[in-house]
Amino acid sequence: MIRVATPHKLLDPKAGPLIAVRLNILTRKSLGGLETDLDGRCLTSAGEPLPGLYAAGEVNGFGGGGMMGYNALEGTFLGGCLFSGRTAGRAAAGAV
Numbered sequence: 001m002i003r004v005a006t007p008h009k010l011l012d013p014k015a016g017p018l019i020a021v022r023l024n025i026l027t028r029k030s031l032g033g034l035e036t037d038l039d040g041r042c043l044t045s046a047g048e049p050l051p052g053l054y055a056a057g058e059v060n061g062f063g064g065g066g067m068m069g070y071n072a073l074e075g076t077f078l079g080g081c082l083f084s085g086r087t088a089g090r091a092a093a094g095a096v
Contacts, residue, residue: 004029034060037049039087040055040060040084057080057081060080
């Protein structure tokens with residue numbers, strides 16, 4: 001069954017009835033990302049840091065053999081995002 005509604009005020013009685021849907025949230029890791037060094041600096045194909053470009057979070061590649069390793073459990077994204085963001089931010093601030 002599918003229900004498509006035109007935009008309207010959510011609690012408009014003429015647009016009812018409201019329905020509830022139970023969702024099961026599922027996340028997947030790409031096991032990839034940009035190649036970075038330990039300071040979060042993005043590396044070129046030659047392995048040299050690209051000046052001024054830093055990565056944090058999943059794009060930092062922490063989900064696939066990075067700081068969490070291949071055995072990381074689902075739900076470990078937040079810690080890696082915070083830690084890699086702090087690391088890249090500190091490195092970027094130090095480069096200024």
